[in-house]
Amino acid sequence: MLTDTIHIAIVEDDNEIRQTLQLILDGSAGFACKFAFADAESAIASIPDLPVDVVLMDIDLPGKSGIEATRELRKRIGEIDFIMLTVQSDDDSIFESLCAGASGYLLKDTNPADLLVHIKEVHEGGSPMSSQIARRIINSFRIIDNPLSDRETEVLKLLSQGLNYKDVAETMFLSPHTVKTHIKNIYSKLHVNNRAEAIYKAIKQKLI
Amino acid sequence: MLTDTIHIAIVEDDNEIRQTLQLILDGSAGFACKFAFADAESAIASIPDLPVDVVLMDIDLPGKSGIEATRELRKRIGEIDFIMLTVQSDDDSIFESLCAGASGYLLKDTNPADLLVHIKEVHEGGSPMSSQIARRIINSFRIIDNPLSDRETEVLKLLSQGLNYKDVAETMFLSPHTVKTHIKNIYSKLHVNNRAEAIYKAIKQKLI
DNA sequence: AAATCAATCGCTCTTATGGGGTATTTTCAG
DNA sequence: CTGAAAATACCCCATAAGAGCGATTGATTT
Numbered sequence: 001m002l003t004d005t006i007h008i009a010i011v012e013d014d015n016e017i018r019q020t021l022q023l024i025l026d027g028s029a030g031f032a033c034k035f036a037f038a039d040a041e042s043a044i045a046s047i048p049d050l051p052v053d054v055v056l057m058d059i060d061l062p063g064k065s066g067i068e069a070t071r072e073l074r075k076r077i078g079e080i081d082f083i084m085l086t087v088q089s090d091d092d093s094i095f096e097s098l099c100a101g102a103s104g105y106l107l108k109d110t111n112p113a114d115l116l117v118h119i120k121e122v123h124e125g126g127s128p129m130s131s132q133i134a135r136r137i138i139n140s141f142r143i144i145d146n147p148l149s150d151r152e153t154e155v156l157k158l159l160s161q162g163l164n165y166k167d168v169a170e171t172m173f174l175s176p177h178t179v180k181t182h183i184k185n186i187y188s189k190l191h192v193n194n195r196a197e198a199i200y201k202a203i204k205q206k207l208i
Numbered sequence: 209m210l211t212d213t214i215h216i217a218i219v220e221d222d223n224e225i226r227q228t229l230q231l232i233l234d235g236s237a238g239f240a241c242k243f244a245f246a247d248a249e250s251a252i253a254s255i256p257d258l259p260v261d262v263v264l265m266d267i268d269l270p271g272k273s274g275i276e277a278t279r280e281l282r283k284r285i286g287e288i289d290f291i292m293l294t295v296q297s298d299d300d301s302i303f304e305s306l307c308a309g310a311s312g313y314l315l316k317d318t319n320p321a322d323l324l325v326h327i328k329e330v331h332e333g334g335s336p337m338s339s340q341i342a343r344r345i346i347n348s349f350r351i352i353d354n355p356l357s358d359r360e361t362e363v364l365k366l367l368s369q370g371l372n373y374k375d376v377a378e379t380m381f382l383s384p385h386t387v388k389t390h391i392k393n394i395y396s397k398l399h400v401n402n403r404a405e406a407i408y409k410a411i412k413q414k415l416i
Numbered sequence: 417a418a419a420t421c422a423a424t425c426g427c428t429c430t431t432a433t434g435g436g437g438t439a440t441t442t443t444c445a446g
Numbered sequence: 447c448t449g450a451a452a453a454t455a456c457c458c459c460a461t462a463a464g465a466g467c468g469a470t471t472g473a474t475t476t
Binding site for chain 4: 164165166180183184187193194195
Binding site for chain 1: 309310326330332334336345346349368370400401403412414
């Protein structure tokens with residue numbers, strides 16, 4: 001944007017919340033909130049042509065969801081930041097929102113003062129979210145349990161880099177036969193019978 | 209823990225930081241910090257037997273890293289929360305830390321008052337992290353761009369399930385030749401030359 | 417002391433894979 | 447309407463991969 005003012009748009013179906021929010025935001029120094037939409041469709045149609053820095057997006061909208069709207073708007077305009085607002089945070093909508101391109105994820109009961117801080121954070125390249133929501137995201141990084149031995153994991157990592165038996169053997173200073181044995185054991189432990197599926201499963205289970 | 213007091217341990221090699229931190233934490237109401245270690249090895253040896261709720265773990269330790277220490281301690285004790293402390297945040301150490309089981313990730317310049325708040329948050333099931341760090345994590349959910357066509361993506365998904373040429377062809381009602389052509393195009397687009405690497409790259413780029 | 421598991425090395429055989437081509441039809445955007 | 451991209455189909459050939467066998471050594475655990 002041209003000025004220091006952060007230009008905000010709101011997408012929220014509840015009239016009272018939307019109007020109140022708009023009043024508060026537009027009345028705060030350094031912030032402008034001239035645009036507010038009650039549904040995803042009108043937001044998708046208008047926002048691409050508006051001078052907006054940050055969009056506050058309600059997730060539970062009638063018709064198309066806020067996540068859908070974020071996804072579609074993101075495709076067309078990369079420079080806008082989206083902060084999802086929701087009453088309750090379930091894992092699925094958190095991850096869907098993030099994949100759709102949301103930069104922040106806040107609960108609706110966030111008080112206006114904090115909201116302003118968070119909007120500023122987003123605009124400065126941060127990703128505000130409550131500590132609880134962060135934990136859920138972090139938990140998605142956790143490793144469930146690793147049936148593979150250290151050597152097997154090493155082998156699998158090299159395989160995922162595209163190396164073949166011989167190359168893995170050379171890299172690990174092993175006989176190709178040993179590598180083959182490791183691979184067979186990997187397949188057996190992961191209950192797969194080829195490389196492709198082994199790597200897929202291993203990544204999904206965060207083994208490599 | 210038995211009481212309302214949150215019991216903290218520090219792992220930090222810088223003597224001054226460690227001692228200062230311990231003094232501040234142990235002197236704060238509701239917090240106790242009776243244990244501090246200067247290296248990963250002694251922390252790993254002692255912490256499993258100590259009554260500790262939250263560990264503040266420096267990442268850059270001499271010898272074994274704080275990430276390693278977290279990983280090993282996590283394996284043995286599930287109930288302790290780890291907050292990583294670091295001077296600078298590079299993407300790799302953030303993700304490694306999360307995978308190792310860290311619950312929070314803070315910069316060392318966090319002021320003591322905030323640190324206490326964050327320790328409390330972790331202990332209550334949250335995951336405190338700066339807005340900037342959160343953004344990096346969130347960005348890891350983004351899809352960069354998908355060079356693959358729909359059919360190619362379909363083929364790759366089936367390959368990742370362990371299907372071979374023939375099976376993919378049957379599943380998609382195609383000639384095996386066509387499947388082969390798709391696979392060759394996939395390899396070319398992803399700049400790989402075998403299935404393993406293709407699947408690895410595709411998953412890392414969230415194409416499948 | 418026994419048992420288990422990881423890590424190492426070896427063999428044979430069939431089949432799948434990947435690289436090198438070529439070519440037609442359909443679809444979609446400019 | 448036209449041209450590019452996608453989707454479809456086919457050939458040959460050398461090699462890698464996977465299945466099915468067996469075997470020794472050294473830790474760790476019980």
